[in-house]
Amino acid sequence: MAYKQHFIEWFSGKQLPSYWNYHDISGTGTKGMVDDVDGGYFIKSSGGNGTHSKIDFDDKRQYSHTGSSVNWVHKTSRTDNGVIWFTGFGYDKNMNEWSQVNHQAVCFADVNNGVFKIRTENSSSNTDTATTTSIDTSYHSENIVCRPSGIDLKIDGIIGATNTTTLPTVAMQPIFIAAQKGNDSPNAQHNVIFCEVYNT
Numbered sequence: 001m002a003y004k005q006h007f008i009e010w011f012s013g014k015q016l017p018s019y020w021n022y023h024d025i026s027g028t029g030t031k032g033m034v035d036d037v038d039g040g041y042f043i044k045s046s047g048g049n050g051t052h053s054k055i056d057f058d059d060k061r062q063y064s065h066t067g068s069s070v071n072w073v074h075k076t077s078r079t080d081n082g083v084i085w086f087t088g089f090g091y092d093k094n095m096n097e098w099s100q101v102n103h104q105a106v107c108f109a110d111v112n113n114g115v116f117k118i119r120t121e122n123s124s125s126n127t128d129t130a131t132t133t134s135i136d137t138s139y140h141s142e143n144i145v146c147r148p149s150g151i152d153l154k155i156d157g158i159i160g161a162t163n164t165t166t167l168p169t170v171a172m173q174p175i176f177i178a179a180q181k182g183n184d185s186p187n188a189q190h191n192v193i194f195c196e197v198y199n200t
Helices: none
Strands: 007-010 021-026 030-033 041-044 052-056 068-076 083-090 104-109 115-121 126-134 140-147 150-155 158-163 173-180 190-199
Touching (some): 041 052, 041 173, 052 083, 068 083, 083 140, 104 140, 104 150, 115 158, 126 150, 126 158
Antiparallel strands (some): 007 190, 052 173, 068 190, 083 104, 115 126, 140 150
């Protein structure tokens, strides 16, 4: 039985609260609170192909893979080649997105197609499905909803894609990743202002 642990974070104030775990997976990124209206918290991974940095719950995995929801309100500073992020649920805080496969359910964007996508992973494989919603530099709500038979990606409250294969099979934690794919442009800054996560 999953308990309805309802967590809400407004990213504001002077620093990231201590229950969030910031760390670099590859390269050395930068991060901090933005001194601006609706600036929130920003992450920018270091330049270079495959660099990425993230925040998570330091492997405190309290959210069910068959009945939970996580919502991030986030924006990127650019949408050209090299811009990539992941928001949603993940299992391993140290997972390298470029060389590993592990349990997760995320919204992401990369250089292919320029649209929001959903990725579901178990311990051996992953499935990516594109939406028809283009990425831009405005704030959007990126919501992952885990159900027993599938995982939905909602963009601004509207279901954009659903995956029913390679679903995670273990409890997870909220994750937010800023990364770079390719060497053809400087990395983008990603601002996050809100996270809500709960078991359903």
